[in-house]
Amino acid sequence: MAPILDINKLYKNYGATEILKDINISIEPGDFLVLVGPSGCGKSTLLNCIAGLEEITGGTLSIGGNDMTHVSPKDRDIAMVFQSYALYPTMTVAKNITFGMKVRGVDQATQDAKLKEVAQLLQIEPLLNRRPSQLSGGQRQRVAMGRALVRDPKLFLFDEPLSNLDAKLRVEMRTEIKKLHQTLDASIVYVTHDQIEAMTLATKIVVLKGGVVQQIGTPAEIYNNPANLFVADFMGSPAMNLIPAQAHKNGAGTQIAIARDSGETLVLNDARDLALPKDVILGLRPEDIAEAGFRAGDGVQEAECLVDMVEPAGADTYVVSELGGKQVTARLHAETSAQAGKMLNLAFDMSKVSYFAQETGERLN
Amino acid sequence: MSEWLENHLPKVVLAPSFIAVLIFVYGFIGWTAWVSLTRSKLLPKYEIKGFIQYERLFDSPRWDTAINNLYIFGALFIVIAMVLGLLLAILLDQKIRVEGAIRTIYLYPMALSMIVTGTAWKWILNPGLGIESMVQGWGFTNFEFDWLVNPDYAIYTIVMAAIWQSSGFVMALFLAGLRSVDGEIIKAAQVDGIPTWRIYTAIIIPSMAPIFLSAFIVLAHLAIKSFDLVIALTGGGPGYATDLPATYMYAMAFSRGDIGQAASSAMIMMLVVFAIVVPYLYSELRAKND
């Protein structure tokens, strides 16, 4: 089966400024692709290019196997949900949802049937005769989705649809979108700057920065094997610990030395045979540093560290310690006895460590 | 074909207006520039004779008066109309019971042309007929208000009538601005115990900067175009003490049959407009482009 969306060597310039550079993305039917990155990374522009709302400067783009590079939005068989919802203010909810069909000359009976179906699905039947100004944020969000769903397109595009909602509603709607994706088996491209949204929703994530793709992969790949320092830092909360260290070949494995302001150098051993340069950045997620005795495995190594700060967070307690000139966060269980200013024995899971080159930030292992 | 049309429709829609403006504004400005270099009298002629018309213009004491009047009139009119407009807007913004009626009263002069109201103003300002004689009739025999007939002050009566006509519109602009200021900021200021007048001077008025700009432009354009007003009120007199560039130009072109001279004065006027409007356009488009 042909990929539902295939972007090939896409470039986008505004005058002399390059907004997107050499973008290559391809997704299969039923994929949920999330474009994630900090603001200004070009993710919304890329979405607009997919929608045909922006002309692309170079490259090709096909949807459902058809070349759509220069096709106008209305002929791309897509539907889009916007950050501000972009509901037509003078139309009722029902008219908002059926506007697209009306424009396309769909007969009234079909319109009514589809409207009913979608209204049911999204539970917005009581709202159909209201105007957007009479709706709450969450309701508007549903209507906006309804407007997209009713079209039954090949590809759904979502442009930061949850960012205008409050925290609780955002989580609810997130779940709902995920459910919809599963029930409809729809193909979706979804833009967000929220890495948690990306992780929870995506079947495939594209991390963008400065108009360049940093990494494409499943959420697990992105999380566990970030392709560079940027991805490592951007994805996950609290962020991955990135610690300057020195690597030495040590028999079959690698010896890692981390300088400490207080006390002697911390020396850890990675059993993996890695060809590393001397100066590296060691990346380790907070959950891969545990209190000694709570984590076991081949790669686990223990070391005494001075606790600078203890931050209870309900389910977990975060402990911060200085390593290699950085504040390193460890995620401990809630009942830990760690106390600020005291030494604590920590267990480092060296099998999970990522190494990055100090100069380029690229992943080394 | 239809694909092309769909893609280019915006340009196609804008094109007729643009072409019209190109011809009927810029073409005509060009025409005027050309004629200003000729010795056209009763009807335009197209044989270029150099800058003689500009020399004549700058030699004319009447033109000097007209330009000076434009400065006085323009500055006073714009400043006072703005201050008054703002003041009225603030007064009207205090939950006035009959706001609708008062607002209409302030606004209506904009609806009437000066051909209509000029005569009434002439009478009101005339010392023998209007305010002066009325107040003297009340027993204040020393009361004097003879600006209309005093060559040194007549221009100020033009300012008065012009303000009468336009300040209501400025008031409307400012009132609209006041109504659109975010209420939360004001509540916050009130909670902080800031006095009302400080709230206006420190918070509300500064946030209306764009309206000041719009009001300025509308007023500046009225000031430069002011014509009916002068004709109806003073006819340029006493003497030619209240002549403005627009009336000067009209007199030259249509009662004197000196079209070349009129064209050169028009070009100078246009330069003044240009100097005012271009910075505005620049800032306007800069600000709203993002």
Added chain:
Amino acid sequence: MTDLSMPQSQTEPRSQSAVGKVALRWLLYVLLGLFALYYLMPLFVMLTTSLKSLEEIRTGSLISLPREVSFDAWKTAWSGACTGIQCEGLRPYFWNSVLIAVPAVAISTLLGALNGYVVAHWRFKGANIIFSLMLFGCFIPFQVVLLPMARLLGMMGIAGTIPGLIFVHVIYGLGFTTLFFRNYYVTIPSELTKAARVDGAGFLRIFWSIFLPLSLPIIVVTVIWQFTQIWNDFLFGVSFSQAGTQPVTVALNNIVNSTTGVKEYNVDMAAAIIAGLPTLLVYVVAGKYFIRGLTAGSVKG
């Protein structure tokens, strides 16, 4: 935001503040009243004069109330005053003005709306320059364009006709109408256009179904502005009309301005008020929406 004095008054002794508040309130109304007098004065003079007899105007004070109210002058102005060899008052010219103003307002408003829509939401290369050039057109003194315009109207074969006058008014109204609509439309989020495009609507469909229904406030502003300008225009009216197409302002001028004839001030004033009635009416009826439209449009909060 209007009731600014409320929270403060709670911090002061009650009675004192209440007195001060009432006094302030009175002062406010007195001020507003005084300004209202200033604005009403000319209208008052015109009204009273129009109700006096010519004899009373010659002998009495010009700004006193009429001793005897007479509507003869109004009747004369409407249907009897001479505007040349015809003495039919303003009536026949009124209709000319309507024929000129209504289409000219409608066309310039519609074009302004389309132009504003393009400039605000379909920006293409050079759109801003085009817009600036159009805006500058607002500021051209009309005396400048009279002669070349006359020539072009002649070449187009519409000199002296009502279509010719409509044409002129539309051309020189475009700058302002475009400005009004553009400033209003830039406040409408561009996502709305995008959503509609994805929904399959084209340029005109989006304008018709989405922008036009949203435009009522700014249409009111534009119509008021244009109607006032066109109805009150004298310069174009006198230059580009001929016998039979002269607008009401030219007729008014013919009644009011006599070089060597006897002046009937009461008729002059009555004629002036009659000629101004449509615009006055528009302001009185639609004034409220005018302010509202300005709030919605050119001013962003």
Added chain:
Amino acid sequence: MKRFAFATVSTLAVVAGSSVLAGPQAEVLHWWTSGGEAKSVAVLQEEFAANGGSWTDMPVAGGGGDAAMTALRARVLSGNAPTAVQLKGPAIQEWYEEGVLADISSVAEAEGWADVLPASIAGHMKCEGTWCAAPVNVHRVDWIWANADVLAANGIEMPTTWDEFNAAADKLQAAGVIPLAHGGQAWQDATVFETVVLGIGGPEFFQKALVDLDPEALTSDTMVQVFDQMRTLRGYVDENFSGRDWNLATAMVMNGEAAFQIMGDWAKGEFLAAGKKPGEDFLCASTPGDGYLYNVDSFAMFDVEGDDKKAGQDLLAKLIVAPNFQKVFNLNKGSIPARTDVALDDFDICANLSAEDMGSTSDAGSLLPSYAHGMALRGSQSGAITDVVTAHFNSDMSSADAVQQLAAAVANSY
């Protein structure tokens, strides 16, 4: 002009749409719009209609014809000129030089205009030897009007020299009467000015200064004296004169507030309208000094296409100068006929005086064109002079300065 012929024809079709028959046609642009003036023109329209013509009225009032001239320029430039236009003085020749006037010599010769019109007036109607305009009337400009009762009460005779006038004015001022009713509008200032030039300098000086624009005359001592007298007159005017319409000044004379007014004979219409009788309630006399300043209204015919329009022009020209119209029109308007062979029995004493003086001054060579009313000079020159006159009258400019400025302004006006 040929280029625009098709446009002209098509627009004319619109105008002419109302009358299907191709009788004589005329669209007449004039600025006689109100009261007596309009009724006077209506007389012409009736005669025109009685002769089978159809008249389209195109009145444009304002500014002594300024607005009408604006409209005329626009009409001519658009190739859609009116058939006949109220034009006067050198403006006729100016328009002729633009090549847009029609030749009506055939009518003039058939009707023998040359025999019935005074030579100087006929001169205004000719362009390079051909007849191009038809005179309607003769207004005398150098009139002084007085309230008979006020003069009698103060024991004053109508003044015949400016010194007498000044003496009378001083007397009146002492008695608490405003000596001179005047409206401070540029053209009224100019009207007074030219009568002073005529009175102090005499007809020859007037010709040199205000017709030939001789620099020597303009800067002469006589001219300084003229400005001195203007300054003196300024002292006789009440302080509210600025911007006052001429008819309000006339009203001041009528109700005894003021004694004199210097104004053309249209002021008579205002007296008559108020029911005053010449010779009894008000007096008329020529301003101090010799000579006669005339202001002749006339119609010029513009080049138009179409036989019906040309026929209209000929008919119109014929009727305008014909004795009947000359008489009826001028009875209405307060002026006197341009042709000298009309019986004046029905006219009042002021008109008779005017006609008498016209005859005698014509013979004496002191029948002169009024500069203030656009009879003597082209627009730019007369305008330049008026600028100085009105600036002097409305400020404290010295007479010496005024004379200098006058010469400079005239030099700068070509």
